[in-house]
Amino acid sequence: MSKVAMLFASREGQTQKIVERMRLIVTRAGHEVDLIHLEGPVTKVRLEHYDAFVLGSSVRYGRHHDYFCRFVEQNTTVLNSKPCYFFSVNLTARKANRSEPHQNSYLTKYLRYGSLRPDSVEVFAGAFKLSRYGFFQKQLLSLILKVSDGTAAPSEDREFTDWCRVIRFAERFVQQLGDEARGCQRHISKQLVYA
Ligand SMILES: Cc1cc2nc3c(=O)[nH]c(=O)nc-3n(C[C@H](O)[C@H](O)[C@H](O)COP(=O)(O)O)c2cc1C
Secondary structure, eight states: OOEEEEEEEOSSSHHHHHHHHHHHHHHHTTOEEEEEEOOSSOOOOOGGGOSEEEEEEEEETTEEOHHHHHHHHHTHHHHHTSOEEEEEEESGGGSGGGOSGGGOHHHHHHHHHSOOOOSEEEEEEOEEOGGGOOHHHHHHHHHHHHHHHSOOOOSSOEEOOOHHHHHHHHHHHHHHHHHHHTTOOOOOOTTOOOO
16 A cells, blocks of 8 residues: 655645545555645645655646645655656646647646656646636636637636546556556656657
């Protein structure tokens, strides 16, 4: 059994919903999971107590959350030294030609300019939560949807997340934990380079 930390940053709850779905799959496979919400400037987490990590953040105003980025940069040595999966959640990823990690510029830029070297990465389309937005946010989100594929903003809350894809990502992670336990060599894409 491995001890896993799932560290995430979420504002309207979609990234949290995704890690909770992943936790279910990973715990069912017999592993112990702690969910850690990175929502403040100082989050003391004893990462050395964990065997593997899942990291996830949503995108707001073109960037992953500051608290999340800062935490990752302060802890890259330990995060890079163990199995580590990273995913990004954004609305642009709902577009077919932005839905793969190498096509999603939020993800590619994050990896290119940051020091995190995950074993595996994913991008998930997030949710449009009209009922939770103020006036300014509604305008901004409508603009993002329009600019990215010319569609009008939905008139109600709408979830774009592909849950089968979330499950596959979690299963891949479980598979890697199993490989680690059997002493298989880590076949890492640490050299993942996103041009
Ligand atoms: C204020 C605001 C800014 C956002 N900015 C972006 C953006 O720049 N690009 C994008 O693709 N999605 C953007 N989104 C969409 C979010 O990434 C999406 O709604 C996601 O599901 C939010 O996840 P969370 O609930 O875990 O925070 C934005 C959403 C809000 C509310």
